[in-house]
Amino acid sequence: MKSDKREEILRTALELLVEQGFHGAPMAMIAKRAGVGAGTIYRYFENRDSLILDLYYNIENRITTVLQKEYSLEKPFRERFLAVGTTLLRYLIASPLEFRYLEHFHNSPYGIAFRRDKLMGNSETSGCSIIEELFELGIKQQLLKDFPLVILFDLFFGPIISVARDCTLGFVELDEEATNRIIEACWDAVRR
Amino acid sequence: MKSDKREEILRTALELLVEQGFHGAPMAMIAKRAGVGAGTIYRYFENRDSLILDLYYNIENRITTVLQKEYSLEKPFRERFLAVGTTLLRYLIASPLEFRYLEHFHNSPYGIAFRRDKLMGNSETSGCSIIEELFELGIKQQLLKDFPLVILFDLFFGPIISVARDCTLGFVELDEEATNRIIEACWDAVRR
Amino acid sequence: MKSDKREEILRTALELLVEQGFHGAPMAMIAKRAGVGAGTIYRYFENRDSLILDLYYNIENRITTVLQKEYSLEKPFRERFLAVGTTLLRYLIASPLEFRYLEHFHNSPYGIAFRRDKLMGNSETSGCSIIEELFELGIKQQLLKDFPLVILFDLFFGPIISVARDCTLGFVELDEEATNRIIEACWDAVRR
Amino acid sequence: MKSDKREEILRTALELLVEQGFHGAPMAMIAKRAGVGAGTIYRYFENRDSLILDLYYNIENRITTVLQKEYSLEKPFRERFLAVGTTLLRYLIASPLEFRYLEHFHNSPYGIAFRRDKLMGNSETSGCSIIEELFELGIKQQLLKDFPLVILFDLFFGPIISVARDCTLGFVELDEEATNRIIEACWDAVRR
DNA sequence: GATGAATGAGCGTTCATTCAT
DNA sequence: CATGAATGAACGCTCATTCAT
Numbered sequence: 001m002k003s004d005k006r007e008e009i010l011r012t013a014l015e016l017l018v019e020q021g022f023h024g025a026p027m028a029m030i031a032k033r034a035g036v037g038a039g040t041i042y043r044y045f046e047n048r049d050s051l052i053l054d055l056y057y058n059i060e061n062r063i064t065t066v067l068q069k070e071y072s073l074e075k076p077f078r079e080r081f082l083a084v085g086t087t088l089l090r091y092l093i094a095s096p097l098e099f100r101y102l103e104h105f106h107n108s109p110y111g112i113a114f115r116r117d118k119l120m121g122n123s124e125t126s127g128c129s130i131i132e133e134l135f136e137l138g139i140k141q142q143l144l145k146d147f148p149l150v151i152l153f154d155l156f157f158g159p160i161i162s163v164a165r166d167c168t169l170g171f172v173e174l175d176e177e178a179t180n181r182i183i184e185a186c187w188d189a190v191r192r
Numbered sequence: 193m194k195s196d197k198r199e200e201i202l203r204t205a206l207e208l209l210v211e212q213g214f215h216g217a218p219m220a221m222i223a224k225r226a227g228v229g230a231g232t233i234y235r236y237f238e239n240r241d242s243l244i245l246d247l248y249y250n251i252e253n254r255i256t257t258v259l260q261k262e263y264s265l266e267k268p269f270r271e272r273f274l275a276v277g278t279t280l281l282r283y284l285i286a287s288p289l290e291f292r293y294l295e296h297f298h299n300s301p302y303g304i305a306f307r308r309d310k311l312m313g314n315s316e317t318s319g320c321s322i323i324e325e326l327f328e329l330g331i332k333q334q335l336l337k338d339f340p341l342v343i344l345f346d347l348f349f350g351p352i353i354s355v356a357r358d359c360t361l362g363f364v365e366l367d368e369e370a371t372n373r374i375i376e377a378c379w380d381a382v383r384r
Numbered sequence: 385m386k387s388d389k390r391e392e393i394l395r396t397a398l399e400l401l402v403e404q405g406f407h408g409a410p411m412a413m414i415a416k417r418a419g420v421g422a423g424t425i426y427r428y429f430e431n432r433d434s435l436i437l438d439l440y441y442n443i444e445n446r447i448t449t450v451l452q453k454e455y456s457l458e459k460p461f462r463e464r465f466l467a468v469g470t471t472l473l474r475y476l477i478a479s480p481l482e483f484r485y486l487e488h489f490h491n492s493p494y495g496i497a498f499r500r501d502k503l504m505g506n507s508e509t510s511g512c513s514i515i516e517e518l519f520e521l522g523i524k525q526q527l528l529k530d531f532p533l534v535i536l537f538d539l540f541f542g543p544i545i546s547v548a549r550d551c552t553l554g555f556v557e558l559d560e561e562a563t564n565r566i567i568e569a570c571w572d573a574v575r576r
Numbered sequence: 577m578k579s580d581k582r583e584e585i586l587r588t589a590l591e592l593l594v595e596q597g598f599h600g601a602p603m604a605m606i607a608k609r610a611g612v613g614a615g616t617i618y619r620y621f622e623n624r625d626s627l628i629l630d631l632y633y634n635i636e637n638r639i640t641t642v643l644q645k646e647y648s649l650e651k652p653f654r655e656r657f658l659a660v661g662t663t664l665l666r667y668l669i670a671s672p673l674e675f676r677y678l679e680h681f682h683n684s685p686y687g688i689a690f691r692r693d694k695l696m697g698n699s700e701t702s703g704c705s706i707i708e709e710l711f712e713l714g715i716k717q718q719l720l721k722d723f724p725l726v727i728l729f730d731l732f733f734g735p736i737i738s739v740a741r742d743c744t745l746g747f748v749e750l751d752e753e754a755t756n757r758i759i760e761a762c763w764d765a766v767r768r
Numbered sequence: 769g770a771t772g773a774a775t776g777a778g779c780g781t782t783c784a785t786t787c788a789t
Numbered sequence: 790c791a792t793g794a795a796t797g798a799a800c801g802c803t804c805a806t807t808c809a810t
Contacts, residue, residue, distance in 0.1 A: 169307055
């Protein structure tokens, strides 16, 4: 209610940017599909860039939220680990637009600048510190292989992203059991 | 010798498209840096799209060639498997331009159309049949987990790509031993 | 009291149009600085053009009023003449916003249309008839050089405008005596 | 021959910018009237601003050239002085487009920035040093009134500009004799 | 009356592509 | 064959104006 149009613009932009690629979705097209005037977008977003970044943060937040909700300190380490992977994979498969948007974003000039900032330490570690902590705990307790954090991330999330991509593109379809077994395979890659 | 200019254009395009992103490298800029006239590019490539696609096939071929050269039927399965992974990872790290180009490409409209074609079966299986055969052999001999081929690809190559990306972006640096251990971790993900 | 807002809008518009130039002061900016809604301006002025024209008439009136107040039929011709020049120059220097607005206005499309109207005789002779009468008197009494009225205006007011401009822009600063001597120089140009 | 199009664009821009005002002449309109594509302008001028500035320098140069050509060290001071005035007035009247362009320019954001630069001494005194020298000579020889240089400029050129404006706008028409008498009147304003 | 969100025509500018030389 | 000047459709963005509240 607070900002009907803003939401509609974001929703439409997500759709269109994924559907047509970052270059194939002019502001005018987004406006038209969102049912607003071309200038209206600029009431809610300073820029095209701004819109694209906002959309990114939006999605990142949603994922972080889902992961945190699923995350429980009660369960033993391995289960917590698997829960994170499963939740993520399921979410990505269930939200193909969001997922594909992230992929587009990361390979756009925005994403590159974004990552460079992260590398330079110019940004707060955003919300994923929980997962980082989980990995660091695993390292300390010698449950995980002896690799730098980044590499462990690659080993665990790399395949998940790849699988999600193949699902999104329709190359495979996964039932509950397959999903679980895939995450276990990822676990095999990082566990000691 | 056959076509000096064509090669120069391709080399320059690779450099520039990666350096400036797909949007930041107009034809005129490529022409200028390649030392040719703007119109000359169109003697060798029908289109901007055509140039971009050609560059993609070029790189894909180079990688396939490297993998095939390294590949030997003599060694036992596990070693052949590791060899493929190590060779690929090393190549990607050693050729950051090529690697980053592939990433850009896959998230561009071209890459999307490309994958759609592959999915529809509109394309020859490209050159990686050797690797496919290796994986299929592993499945048949029950050395690999019981997953569809695509999923095994994801489990094995997904992390390799991720690691290569982090190297290219300067997040980590890997020595010989680390590289080997990473590929072994990937092997853990797929081996039964 | 009658129309608090109207005055505030005019005051703000004067400030902003001079400060930012005619192109650099959108209606929304004027509204904001005036502390009213964007639409409110259109209650008091039909148009952007209308606002700009009104402001012009406003300023012109103020100047005419000042000149008339200073003007006295008692004094001899030459002194009356000098009084007009001095009063004008002082007023322009003391009111740089008004002065710069006039200059902007005259070189804007409005000013051009405005002058065309005057030329076509489509307008009342505005309020400066007193000064016209003064000049015509000087012509009749052969105190002024034998030129058409317009030329005498140019000879007398042209330098005054130029001097005022240089003051406003900070090129010179004038004390009382300098001001007087300048006006006397203008008088030299027109007197017989 | 060297650059047919560039000249044509400048000519058309002069025409259109004067005719329609600085705001009323979009690039597309200039291009169309010049008989070139919209993009073509940008081969010759980096910017709209650039085009406008170039045009200004162009005109300034032409005037400077004319004044220098007419200028002769042989004649006595007063005659040289009158020659400068007459030449300028005649040129301005004979070139109404150039003249009106200068007026537009000086009251545009460009002109203001331009003058501020001159005031700050950020620019070479352009080509009018000859005239400055003439005035300074007059001051030294006590032929001119005791005013700062700027004020003398205002007293002499202010009326000339005003007269030129009135001619350009059609308010008066001047024959040879009238022109001369007007310049003599300007001389009366500055001479001791 | 007063508001300010919404509009969309119109602007300056870019760039893939063509074609006369 | 090679060139690069010329093109013009298409883009991101601004802002005078309207109108539902």
